[in-house]
Amino acid sequence: MKEFFHVETIEGVLAHAASFSAVGTETVALAECLGRVLAEDAYSDVDIPDFSRSTMDGFAVKASSTFGASEANPAYLNVRGQVKMGVRPDFSIGPGEAARIATGGMLPEGADSVIMIEHTDLLDDTTIEAYRSVAPGQHVIEKGEDIRHAEPALASGTRIRPQEAGLLAACGRTAVTVFRRPMVGIISTGDEVVPVDQVPGEGQVRDINTQSLSGQVMAAGGVPVVFGIVRDNRDDLMKKCRGALETTDMVMISGGSSVGARDFTVEVLDTLPDTGILVHGISISPGKPTILARSGGKAFWGLPGHAVSAMVVFAAVVRPFLDRLCGLTQTVRQFPVKAVLSRNLASAQGRVDYVRVRLDRDEAGGPVMAEPILGKSGLINTMVKADGLIAIGIDTEGLDQGAAVEVMPL
Incomplete structure (x- = not known):
């Protein structure tokens, strides 16, 4: 002792x-996992996405068909058809060809990029002119680009926020093992x-x-x-x-x-x-x-x-x-608020002083100011007024007005 x-x-x-x-651990439904901590690595049962898909409304093309295209020298493309949502296209795209596609649509075989609809003009029912070039993979999410099948999507020890819950849903998880x-x-x-x-x-x-x-x-x-x-x-x-x-x-x-x-x-x-x-x-x-x-x-x-x-x-x-x-091991990085101290603060060496501060910014758009809220440790109202804490180091006699400080949010 x-x-x-x-x-x-x-x-x-x-x-x-x-x-x-x-x-210990327990298994909970996906709908009840928010705020919990994963007790196992989570994997997807499929590639995410499971097909190459468009991120824009426009036309699926071979990128090489648009190389050199400009408003003065547009590329002319033959429209093969339209991609239906949720259905694999039953046609392919060759050189000089295009297909109408909406955001989230599956790229037809042969297409490797999407040109935005804003960068095209429809000449007739089967022909467009494209006046911007695109690179291979532009405006496209490739198959498995987000999450690969059989690779860990989330590591054990991760706190589940709304975004992690969404990823678990994408992985097909209806229940997860979490720490209680x-x-x-x-x-x-x-x-x-x-x-x-x-x-x-x-x-x-x-x-x-x-x-x-x-x-x-x-x-x-x-x-x-x-x-x-x-x-x-x-x-x-x-x-x-x-x-x-x-x-x-x-x-x-x-x-x-x-x-x-x-x-x-x-x-x-x-x-x-x-x-x-x-x-x-x-x-x-x-x-x-x-x-x-x-x-x-x-x-x-x-x-x-x-x-x-x-x-x-x-x-x-x-x-x-x-x-x-x-069970936390994969912690979300919490960045302290960077601020400037509004007044001198004295401190005794040999201890870390935690000082309550209020954050404020002047109307001129200057730096965030940390204004100390001074008061004895028994005054609960000082915590109510405070936005966070600053730590004065163990070997520091104090901080000067104008010093850069990091504020731990409360």
Whole structure:
């Protein structure tokens, strides 16, 4: 077990993610796969497309028949017929010939390109003049150009967005094997915490973290399982933690991670069987007193009680562990927003400071400005006002006004 409150870097914490395994799999209907993560490579049962097809309305031709064509010197082509949609043409195209074709139509045998209808004139029922040349393959999708039969169309570990769902449909998949959604237990602790439907008394606060953390879990593809509020009682917390570990894939406790006489999280973790604390303290602000433990192969988090601290820690540190449980390996690249800092920002060396910012652009069309929203970590309204977070590096004393920054969207 690590020494109590031995502060670890963010990189050191994230290195533990690889030691946790993805959850099990299940088969779902194609219509229900959106947002899920593929647990198998997906193949197509046919080439996509299964025939060479036009991407334009126009005339299917041999490209060589149009070489040198211009408005001053058009190429004259004999129209063999018209391609019907959904039907293989019963004629072929030779030199100096063309066939009417609509977008998506199958190219006749002998044709290798399509000239747009805008670049032709109809002289009579059987003759057109073409005043633009086309290259072989122009305005055409070749057979198998999108996806080849028997080659992986999508890799295991890919999150299914609408475009991936469309590709699975093109592959003829009516059902897919996906990782099940990880169940994430959420426990709030503290004598001062009361349910949302209760008016707080003096010294009390409503349970914000259950709602905000549940939302972050759902946005990441997990299923929040709420275990309610536990008072500052060791036995009650032990019972709740045991129940959460038995029924979920990862557990988060908010509150009880800092140094205090009534904080029982560490004591409970020391008592639970097959449990060891991996990290107690991260070089991050807000959120330094975060705990990470492994209990029976499951990640167990002790998050700060302050709402903003808990949300920042989830976004910066917990989310990659949940991605791992979800089975993600082929992640969609999320590019941060590039912006310019609107004012000087001080920072202490030895930690990564996450600062909430609002994004704005001046009316003159200048760069996107990142305006810091300053406030203590317990002020939930600062997260509502924020569009994202910027990170001030561990060896940086601050950032100057006008500095280029990258904003992690919220």
